[in-house]
Amino acid sequence: MKPELLINLAYIVAFILFILGLKMLGRQSSARRGNAISSLGMLLAVVVTLLDHHVVNYTWIMVGLGLGTAIGVVCARVVKMTSMPEMVALLNGFGGLASLLVGWAEYGKIRHLGWSAYLDSFAGTPAFTSAAIFLAVFIGGVTFTGSIYAFCKLAELVSGRPVLFRSQQLVNALLGFVLFAAGLVFVVTGQPDLALIAFSAFLAVSLILGWTLVMPIGGGDMPVVISMLNSLSGLAACAAGFVIANNVLVVAGCPVGTSGLILTAVMCKAMNRSLSHVLFSGFGAVPAASSAGGAGADGGASAITGELKPISPEDVFSVLEAARQVVIIPGYGMAVSQAQHVVRELSKRLENNGAEVRFAIHPVAGRMPGHMNVLLAEANVPYEQLVEMDAINPLMPHMDVAIVIGANDVVNPAAANDRASPIYGMPIIKAHEARTVICLKRGKGAGFSGLENQLFLLPNTRMLYGDAKATLQAVSAEFKNLASG
Amino acid sequence: MSGSNAISGITVVGAIIAAGANDDSWLTTVLGTSAVVLATVNVVGGYLVTDRMLGMFRKKSIADAAVKKGAGK
Numbered sequence: 001m002k003p004e005l006l007i008n009l010a011y012i013v014a015f016i017l018f019i020l021g022l023k024m025l026g027r028q029s030s031a032r033r034g035n036a037i038s039s040l041g042m043l044l045a046v047v048v049t050l051l052d053h054h055v056v057n058y059t060w061i062m063v064g065l066g067l068g069t070a071i072g073v074v075c076a077r078v079v080k081m082t083s084m085p086e087m088v089a090l091l092n093g094f095g096g097l098a099s100l101l102v103g104w105a106e107y108g109k110i111r112h113l114g115w116s117a118y119l120d121s122f123a124g125t126p127a128f129t130s131a132a133i134f135l136a137v138f139i140g141g142v143t144f145t146g147s148i149y150a151f152c153k154l155a156e157l158v159s160g161r162p163v164l165f166r167s168q169q170l171v172n173a174l175l176g177f178v179l180f181a182a183g184l185v186f187v188v189t190g191q192p193d194l195a196l197i198a199f200s201a202f203l204a205v206s207l208i209l210g211w212t213l214v215m216p217i218g219g220g221d222m223p224v225v226i227s228m229l230n231s232l233s234g235l236a237a238c239a240a241g242f243v244i245a246n247n248v249l250v251v252a253g254c255p256v257g258t259s260g261l262i263l264t265a266v267m268c269k270a271m272n273r274s275l276s277h278v279l280f281s282g283f284g285a286v287p288a289a290s291s292a293g294g295a296g297a298d299g300g301a302s303a304i305t306g307e308l309k310p311i312s313p314e315d316v317f318s319v320l321e322a323a324r325q326v327v328i329i330p331g332y333g334m335a336v337s338q339a340q341h342v343v344r345e346l347s348k349r350l351e352n353n354g355a356e357v358r359f360a361i362h363p364v365a366g367r368m369p370g371h372m373n374v375l376l377a378e379a380n381v382p383y384e385q386l387v388e389m390d391a392i393n394p395l396m397p398h399m400d401v402a403i404v405i406g407a408n409d410v411v412n413p414a415a416a417n418d419r420a421s422p423i424y425g426m427p428i429i430k431a432h433e434a435r436t437v438i439c440l441k442r443g444k445g446a447g448f449s450g451l452e453n454q455l456f457l458l459p460n461t462r463m464l465y466g467d468a469k470a471t472l473q474a475v476s477a478e479f480k481n482l483a484s485g
Numbered sequence: 486m487s488g489s490n491a492i493s494g495i496t497v498v499g500a501i502i503a504a505g506a507n508d509d510s511w512l513t514t515v516l517g518t519s520a521v522v523l524a525t526v527n528v529v530g531g532y533l534v535t536d537r538m539l540g541m542f543r544k545k546s547i548a549d550a551a552v553k554k555g556a557g558k
Binding site: 039248 | 490492493496497499500501502503504505506510512513514516517521523525526528529530531532533534535536537540541
């Protein structure tokens with residue numbers, strides 16, 4: 001059998017394994033096997049590519065594969081469970097940069113060998129291959145710097161707040177124009193020198209554009225951004241596939257591109273906002289012009305003017321001791337303070353005390369889809385105790401206590417009753433309908449998205465300030481004393 | 486999501502082809518090799534991270550099974 005045929009057959013098998021793996025990832029019981037099957041497909045694709053006749057020099061490939069594997073293994077082992085969103089963002093950025101470099105390397109070959117020699121080995125026409133190089137570099141570049149910026153925001157290396165400057169949209173539009181103009185010149189020009197200038201121009205602009213596009217997006221919207229960037233990294237791989245006329249890149253890039261887009265759309269829907277609103281509105285940049293006055297002004301909602309009422313862990317214990325129905329609403333704050341194990345301990349103590357404990361999970365709680373589920377699973381919270389937003393809301397009025405652990409926007413009643421609020425219309429977990437609400441918070445400032453939260457000012461809300469892990473430990477210790485004393 | 490993120494590292498195939506060409510140009514070699522490193526980190530890290538996260542759920546179901554077993558006694 002000819003090696004080319006063998007390689008393409010193996011690519012088809014690899015692709016089938018990817019699809020099978022993705023499908024199995026969708027079900028909790030088979031997810032882990034699905035991931036393994038998908039990785040098997042990847043291994044197959046890599047191994048047969050080594051047989052490709054374009055590959056004649058193995059030294060650097062082996063160095064690259066070895067180094068990349070070592071870094072990948074160390075990163076995946078060392079990273080904390082709570083830092084997963086950043087990690088995913090970073091990996092995604094690497095994938096984008098790799099596609100960019102593939103495009104660049106191929107362009108380097110073309111300059112080195114000339115078009116005719118290059119096209120002898122890869123099918124295509126100069127215009128087609130140039131267009132593919134442009135797309136691989138441009139999408140890869142935007143994915144790279146966009147992901148790195150998202151990483152910095154999530155890791156809180158830079159402020160999570162949206163960064164806005166004057167005529168931002170105009171600057172982005174201008175950058176986009178320069179990008180496509182350079183791309184067009186690159187594709188149509190026959191002059192090598194002009195092509196090089198155009199290439200350098202769109203390489204630089206795409207890197208800047210990734211940065212400026214993510215800049216105005218608030219930290220709270222990062223899950224959507226990461227999902228979108230993930231989709232882009234698939235498309236970048238796809239474009240790189242067209243450059244080197246490689247089928248597996250094209251067909252494997254596509255499902256990543258589309259599944260990322262679907263997930264992005266699902267998340268936008270969960271927040272009741274359009275994608276363009278997420279990307280361009282600078283959401284949360286205007287902190288709460290709405291909170292008190294705005295609510296009263298539009299009639300329906302009662303103006304909420306209250307004060308923050310702090311509570312001590314001892315008093316929280318007294319409230320919880322009498323409670324029979326307790327719902328715990330976790331958010332990113334639980335991840336930050338690594339409180340999931342203490343939360344589990346407290347929930348067990350509550351159950352021993354005769355209470356029924358549920359965990360209410362908002363679809364966009366945390367910094368990536370399923371963030372809270374992963375953390376609670378790590379702490380051995382039974383899956384059956386996790387309740388989705390739509391299932392818990394009707395039960396809310398029957399809840400004696402709602403404990404909000406570092407969640408903010410997803411429980412902000414302004415989303416339901418304040419038309420002036422930027423998050424108006426977003427479905428929320430109606431914590432405010434519980435008889436008593438206890439909110440755990442690090443300090444008095446506004447949350448990650450920069451919005452004030454009406455929930456904190458309600459008469460039935462008490463604020464438990466401090467690190468969630470420490471304060472919950474104190475509450476849990478009270479229960480322990482009760483049990484022993 | 487991180488599962489499909491790992492698949493986007495399929496660009497490692499392109500990187501291998503870019504790095505393996507014998508055209509005596511150091512620029513291509515440097516770019517290609519860097520691409521191989523980055524794409525491999527994406528692939529290996531992506532799959533392992535996904536596996537770790539899914540492992541959290543598995544550990545829990547074993548714990549559940551143990552509890553149920555205990556209750557059955």
